[in-house]
Amino acid sequence: MPPPALRNSVTWLERLFHDDLRTVCRGTGRHRAEVRDRCRPDQEVLYSGATPHPTPAGPECQAVLGGLPVLHPDPHRQPFLVLTAAQVHQVSDFLEAADFGALWGSARDELLPRYGGADAEPEARGACAAAHRELTAFYTRTAGHGEAVVKWLAERD
Template sequence: MSMYFHLRAVPPAALRNSATWQQKLFEDDWDTVRRRLDRHREEILDKHYLDHQLLYACTPPHHTEEGPWALVVLGGRPVLHPEPDRAPFLMLTAAQVTRVAAFLMGADFDALWQPVRDKLLPRYGGPDAEPEVHGAFAAAHRDLTAFYHRTAEYGDAVVKWVVT
């Protein structure tokens, strides 16, 4: 079974504080979502999304300090899934999205990478694999930066969920 962490942009007027609505948001095919929300922006991280969280927060994923760096991947207000064994949805307001976008746009990827490289490299093949691992994380950083930047330009919120 594959596991992905999905982030979807949602116009604030369309956003619902309902787990049922949010689940439908992630179950619908992309064309249906695009029609319902008038525009479609999505970012997807693979099962290693916790490593991306480590990259931004420089702490274990359950660190609670608020700040744009903590909101990039796992941050947001939880909306509990009706099935207790499923991950909650996470919602970022448009204002939070704007702060995250500003953080990412001003972040130096190598400054983010250096404090966590020794923690991440053993998980991906060790020091010999650093060029590939660094490149993969840098590409994901560029994608997340573009996603949040575009979402902030539209003034949209973000809903996140671990989809299996």
């Protein structure tokens, strides 16, 4: 999202996310909206070290769940999360410098039971590594364009 186009309005942000992913991409004039694979819910553990949110909201936490919340008037709806272009650059720098092996080593014991235990480690590690590469590529491209990021986590059932 180009920073000048960003609005700190729930109504505006809802309109941005109202339609399907293709519409969101057209509405922002970019094709950089990313959808995380099945590892997405676990990226919080990978980057913050544990759940729920135990570390300061530095770049490592902002990669997935961070950003300035724009609260929805309905308390049952998830807030929008906005990262400024400067924060996007910090996240990009963090992800580019991150050692995935070290991240996996710190999160492995918590993540493996969710994927079927030690026998499933190659597949689980591979899924999380692929998600890490996609996230790194997304933030690198976005930082390179000097853009902000707006996130809206899927509504929980």
